[in-house]
Amino acid sequence: MTDTAKRTSRPPRVLVTKIGLDGHDRGSRIVAAYLRDAGMEVIYTAPWQKIEAVVKLAVEEDVDVIGVSSLATDHLLLPDLMAALGAAGLGHVRVVAGGIIPDGDEAELLRAGVNRVFHPGSPREDIVATVSHLAAQARATCANG
Amino acid sequence: MSEQPVQLPLPGFESARAEWRQDYDGRIDRDGSLRNRSGIEIKPLYTCEDWAEERYMEDLGFPGQLPMTRGIYPSMHRGRTWTQRQLVGFGTPEDYNQRLKTILAAGGTAGSLIPCNSVYRGYDCDEVELPLLGTCGAVVNTVDDMDLCYRDIGIGELSTAVNDPLPFTLLALLLAVAKRRDVSWSRITGTSNQSDYISHFVANHMFFRIALPGSRRVLVDHVAFCQEHLPGWNPISVVGQHMQQGGATPAEAMALTLCTAIQYAEDCRTRGMDPDVFLPRFTFFFDISISFFEEIAKLRAGRRLWQRIVRERFGAKNPKAWRFKFHAQTSGVDLTRQQPLNNIARVAVQAVAGIFGGLQSLHTDAYDEVLSVPTEEAARIAIATQNILREEAHLTDVIDPLAGSYYLETLTNQMEQEIEATIARIDAAGGMFAAVEAGLPQDMIGKSARVFQEKVDSGQETIVGVNKYREAEEPTTAPRPLERPDQSAMEAHLARFRAFKAERSQAAVTAALDTLARAANAAPGTPGQNVYEKVVEAATAGATHGEICACLRRELGFGQPLVMP
Amino acid sequence: MTDRSAAAAGADAGGKLLERLLDGEPAALAKAITVIENAGARAAQVLAGIQSRLGHALVVGVTGPPGAGKSTLVSALVGELRRRGKSLGILAVDPSSPLSGGAILGDRIRMAEHACDPEVFVRSLASRGHVGGLSSAAARVVDLMDAAGKDVVIVETVGAGQSDVEVAQLADVTVVVCAPGLGDEIQAIKAGILEIADVLVVNKADLPNAERTVAQLEGMLSLRDPGTATVPVIATTATEGHGVAELSDAVEGRAETLGGSARAGKRLERIRQDIADSAAELLRRQLNDSDDDGLRALCRSVQRGELDPEGAARRYLADYMGNKA
Incomplete structure (x- = not known):
């Protein structure tokens, strides 16, 4: 088992998904495999999830982190997702986004509560370390809240 | 003062080779083994031992002649340059109209209509989240929308690639506009660019609208309809691009594309159509990665394989059926967000590979695609790149100029073998339709994507600015938000859409959709029950894109692609 | 927060x-x-x-070889049971990677139809090293879903040897799914799955060899001892929804035949199994972590060929646990 998995009492649980209209999944497949190989449990969905479906899924699977892949313009829906997660009492769940997300939109996403935006070429170690760190944060917040 | 010239006897081949090998090995301290993306081992040197003149007629022949390696036309680019086809689509139909006019003015010779992702998914503008509308393509749902797209542009004079999956509602809307403008359908030319539902099921899920068996049926109906009514239209474009973008190696992408084409040809033949009539209308669409020689070899090998496939498997006698016509697009996957101006160099190299590979039509990516939807300046540079390669660099002066290169000919033959091996795997799985239902190509592609990514992660494959030659302060272009369509214009468009629906003849639309549903439930091939003919009739009667898609999804099943983790 | x-x-x-x-x-x-x-x-x-609060839910196990279309069938079954007014809990079990301990849990991909239905609760479970084994962890999750008031709890596993049997132990009704045309599957079924099946499904019945597969399975069932409960063989095409109502009938019918007391008995049996599994796991840990001279001596005895491992285990239990094993 890797260090990532050993540090926490159970493997981080991460939802890897896509919202909106686009269906390109090369990136999300690769990231899901990265996270699995780092000892995490990845819940993987088909693209085009409705926001309410992502919220329901996050509740039922008790995930620590949600990773949203966006290669077209679907990142524009992320502020709505953040609001819906908050309303459902999932404020502790950390959210990262990755894919083709214009620089100029990044600040807006971070303001909406997205914890991190990854761009093409983001190193594997960075993705794994960030998700692992955010998962630990999510658990701590949830336990202390 | 003049030296006495040194006269040496010409060495023998064997001894010269041995000497070179020794010198070479002395200089190479690392393991010199290299493999290209398709897994073929690349030697440091190729000679007449690898490929010799005796093979000329068997491997190459002459342009426009079998085995087609050197190109499908006798004159190739010397006679007629490739078509410069840039993708356009953004915002409302008016926005599209403006951009198309700009591109035509800048030297573009054909249109390529990119609809909004909401259209790709089969929905009308009132069925999706407003913030997404028109952000990556034009919102086109009705015959009025299509009319606006081509305002002041003669649809009979322009070759149009319509990027629209089956049931091809946008072509249906275009035909409705032709009727309205009294333009004969025989003058409508272009391609159904996204007719390859198998590639959508496998690799571009957004485009997959109708369940597999229904898709299979509608495509054959579309081919039959075009054969009868649209002599200038290419109803089938088999797309290798999606699979290569999804991670397939160049050899896999070519093999899976050929397997898909074989499947479609078999389906058409089963319907009773004549291969010598429908095969000349088959076109292909490939991705060109930056793996320069490999891409050239891929395209040449594909051309050689296709003529053999159509002759051996389909008994095609018509020389036009032997032609492997293809559009190519430079690969967006190779472009980097880091140091984005480097992408201009990448696109140029990719484009050269495509040109030397003998393409018929080319799209060059804008360097900033990886940052956002391209800016107009970046789109202009993309077109300029093509103009420079053609007119300044004189790449078109000689046909298939790299032919006879020991390396390229060897590589072309090796790629051909690699492609054939994959075709044999798919044949063994019962053909492409059965293979994709079982997930075999999806699995291959997923694995190849990971293998390549691992090479990048480990630094085995260099990506400048990403895993090598990084710069601490990226002198990137200024941060730019996504260009978003004018919200008030989009809201006005929505209002116009609602008004269109309110004002049309509801009875005519209902009747047309009922007729469509009946045709969908009739046995394939039933006379008078061609589904695509009914799609065109429905569009003409005022049915919207979303209504037609919804009707067929109801009758033939909603398209759920095989998503694999 | x-x-x-x-x-x-x-x-x-x-x-x-x-x-x-x-x-x-x-x-x-x-x-x-x-x-x-x-x-x-x-x-x-x-x-x-x-x-x-246990005993309300009907627990249905669904297993079968990869590629049989289990997830799609489960989704279709869920749709049918929802139309019959049932609330559902679904537990989808996937293997963890033995190398990293991580897992990709992709069973929800085929559940899109129920993605927003509040009466359908789906949980993905990785088969990581659970105390007492997978069956025990899964059984406890099933109990939680039962206690939360679900009418039907479906447990879906990839049919790969032991997990099939484990599913059968915790389910009231075990559905074994296969698809036509795969010779190996029939072999696997011969090898043991047949004994655990309460209902057999031949999914992808639109494929050419479906009828033959149904006939083969019925043939195999007819060879069983007379008096064993009847096992229906149902042909389904999950993608089209064909045969799914029949499957639901068979599942619900089987539960009725079984009756409440049989299910309660099965639960007791399961609890015993749970205790046994947990005990085995605790013991395994104790032995693995042990720095005991006696245990070391036993190891050497086995190494010298004086004892076989089972004999050594018996002696260890007798000497150190006061167990009469």
């Missing part, structure tokens, strides 16, 4: 989790599963608290 979630988390800490779980609150059910899965401090409290 929002006020609401802070309040919810605070309530958890105060021991309200059980109450909310019994009320059927999805977030509480999800948290309780996490607690059980991790064998956390509150696990014992939660498990004790639900015991009096």
Whole structure:
């Protein structure tokens, strides 16, 4: 088992998904495999999830982190997702986004509560370390809240 | 003062080779083994031992002649340059109209209509989240929308690639506009660019609208309809691009594309159509990665394989059926967000590979695609790149100029073998339709994507600015938000859409959709029950894109692609 | 963190989790599963608290070889049971990677149709090293779903040897799914799955060899001892929904035949199995962590060929545990 998995009492649980209209999944497949190989449990969905479906899924699977892949313009829906997660009492769940997300939109996403935006070429170690760190944060917040 | 010239006897081949090998090995301290993306081992040197003149007629022949390696036309680019086809689509139909006019003015010779992702998914503008509308393509749902797209542009004079999956509602809307403008359908030319539902099921899920068996049926109906009514239209474009973008190696992408084409040809033949009539209308669409020689070899090998496939498997006698016509697009996957101006160099190299590979039509990516939807300046540079390669660099002066290169000919033959091996795997799985239902190509592609990514992660494959030659302060272009369509214009468009629906003849639309549903439930091939003919009739009667898609999804099943983790 | 979630988390800490779980609150059910899965401090409290509320749900196990279309079939079955007014819990079990311990849990891909239905609760479970084995962890999760008031709980596993049998042990009704045209599958079924099946499904019945596969299975069933319960063989095309109503009838019918007391008996048997599994796991850990001279001596005895491992185990239990094994 890797260090990532050993540090926490159970493997981080991460939802890897896509919202909106686009269906390109090369990136999300690769990231899901990265996270699995780092000892995490990845819940993987088909693209085009409705926001309410992502919220329901996050509740039922008790995930620590949600990773949203966006290669077209679907990142524009992320502020709505953040609001819906908050309303459902999932404020502790950390959210990262990755894919083709214009620089100029990044600040807006971070303001909406997205914890991190990854761009093409983001190193594997960075993705794994960030998700692992955010998962630990999510658990701590949830336990202390 | 003049030296006495040194006269040496010409060495023998064997001894010269041995000497070179020794010198070479002395200089190479690392393991010199290299493999290209398709897994073929690349030697440091190729000679007449690898490929010799005796093979000329068997491997190459002459342009426009079998085995087609050197190109499908006798004159190739010397006679007629490739078509410069840039993708356009953004915002409302008016926005599209403006951009198309700009591109035509800048030297573009054909249109390529990119609809909004909401259209790709089969929905009308009132069925999706407003913030997404028109952000990556034009919102086109009705015959009025299509009319606006081509305002002041003669649809009979322009070759149009319509990027629209089956049931091809946008072509249906275009035909409705032709009727309205009294333009004969025989003058409508272009391609159904996204007719390859198998590639959508496998690799571009957004485009997959109708369940597999229904898709299979509608495509054959579309081919039959075009054969009868649209002599200038290419109803089938088999797309290798999606699979290569999804991670397939160049050899896999070519093999899976050929397997898909074989499947479609078999389906058409089963319907009773004549291969010598429908095969000349088959076109292909490939991705060109930056793996320069490999891409050239891929395209040449594909051309050689296709003529053999159509002759051996389909008994095609018509020389036009032997032609492997293809559009190519430079690969967006190779472009980097880091140091984005480097992408201009990448696109140029990719484009050269495509040109030397003998393409018929080319799209060059804008360097900033990886940052956002391209800016107009970046789109202009993309077109300029093509103009420079053609007119300044004189790449078109000689046909298939790299032919006879020991390396390229060897590589072309090796790629051909690699492609054939994959075709044999798919044949063994019962053909492409059965293979994709079982997930075999999806699995291959997923694995190849990971293998390549691992090479990048480990630094085995260099990506400048990403895993090598990084710069601490990226002198990137200024941060730019996504260009978003004018919200008030989009809201006005929505209002116009609602008004269109309110004002049309509801009875005519209902009747047309009922007729469509009946045709969908009739046995394939039933006379008078061609589904695509009914799609065109429905569009003409005022049915919207979303209504037609919804009707067929109801009758033939909603398209759920095989998503694999 | 929002006020609401802070309040919810605070309530958890105060021991309200059980109450909310019994009320059927999805977030509480999800948290309780996490607690059980991790064998956390509150696990014992939660498990004790639900015991009096068990036995309502019909537990259906669905297993079969990869590629048989299990997930699509489960989704179709869920659709049919929803039309019959049932609320559902679904537990999808996938293997963990033996190398990293991580897992990709992709069973929800085929559940898109129910993605927003509040009466369908789906949880993915990785088969990571659970105390007492997978069957025990899965059984406890099933109990939680039962306690939360689900009418039907479906457990889906990839049919690969042991997990099939484990599913059968915890399910009231075990459905074994196969697809036509794969010779190996029939072999696998011959090899043992047949004994655990209460209902056999030949999915992808639109494929050419479907009828032959149905006939083969019926042939095999006819060779069993007379008096064994009848096992229906049902042909389905999950993608089209064909045969799914028939499957639902068979599942519900089987539950009725079984009756309440048989199910209660099965539960007791399962609890015994749970205890046995947990004991085995505890013992294994104890031995693995042990620095005991006696154990070392036993190891050497086995190495010298004086004892076989089982003999050594018996002696260890007799000497150190006071066990009459």
